[in-house]
Amino acid sequence: HSHLLWLGCFADGMGYENLFMTCWKVREKILDVLERTTGGRVIQGVNRVGGVSRDMDADELKRIEYEIPGLRADFTELTRIFDEDLTVQTRTKGIGMLSKDKAWDLGAVGPVIRGSGHAVDVRSTGYGAYDELDFKPVVRNEADCYARCMVRAEELFTSLDLIENAIDRIPAGEICASVKGNPSGEYYARAEQPRGEVIHYVKANGKKNLQRHRVRTPTLANVPALVHMLAGCELADVPVIVLTIDPCIGCMER
Numbered sequence: 001h002s003h004l005l006w007l008g009c010f011a012d013g014m015g016y017e018n019l020f021m022t023c024w025k026v027r028e029k030i031l032d033v034l035e036r037t038t039g040g041r042v043i044q045g046v047n048r049v050g051g052v053s054r055d056m057d058a059d060e061l062k063r064i065e066y067e068i069p070g071l072r073a074d075f076t077e078l079t080r081i082f083d084e085d086l087t088v089q090t091r092t093k094g095i096g097m098l099s100k101d102k103a104w105d106l107g108a109v110g111p112v113i114r115g116s117g118h119a120v121d122v123r124s125t126g127y128g129a130y131d132e133l134d135f136k137p138v139v140r141n142e143a144d145c146y147a148r149c150m151v152r153a154e155e156l157f158t159s160l161d162l163i164e165n166a167i168d169r170i171p172a173g174e175i176c177a178s179v180k181g182n183p184s185g186e187y188y189a190r191a192e193q194p195r196g197e198v199i200h201y202v203k204a205n206g207k208k209n210l211q212r213h214r215v216r217t218p219t220l221a222n223v224p225a226l227v228h229m230l231a232g233c234e235l236a237d238v239p240v241i242v243l244t245i246d247p248c249i250g251c252m253e254r
Helices: 002-013 017-038 058-084 086-092 100-105 145-169 218-230 235-243
Strands: 184-193 196-205 212-216
Touching: 002 017, 002 145, 002 235, 017 058, 058 086, 058 145, 086 145, 086 235, 100 218, 196 218, 218 235
Parallel strands: none
Antiparallel strands: 184 196, 196 212
């Protein structure tokens, strides 16, 4: 849903209103699934310490599996447009260059660094169930706005593959483990968000409230790369380049 939202906003940033509406029309199908399974369209309150609050029965899993071919057809058409349309090519190819070495040196994450030729994706570490889902990062080598756009477009299909694999392998049983007491000590965790790697750090002393909780968001990590990409660009290209890091300034300001 996040990548479809971004593709629509990216189309809008290029003045391609019809493509914007088409992306968001397809996104509605995803939001319907999220609402059925988590209770929320965009903000999901389903996660709990120890698991999740809602289960998915066999009928719901079959319904999701039944909807995947239609979504795959929608994604194929959207990807074809972003890949072949002259307007998109003119506004993205050779613009906002971020070389492979520079992307690494500036600490870029997510589709930004994968669009510059690096297979950097925290899901490759196998956390959660990713080591059981045949995951492979999407990488492009063009290192421009076009590459970062196509990484996100192609990752739509990666998401469908992960869902199909999960449906086939998800076990029956409890959905939330019993957790007692309050945590003590320090811990940090890395995870892959649609924008890239996020880091959570927590410190606790056994009391009800945490002593410290800090979040390093992917937008913050991608700002140095954005500054580099904007240097010397045409004014008309600024919105397109900025959008290619999919900035979320609100979460970055945490």
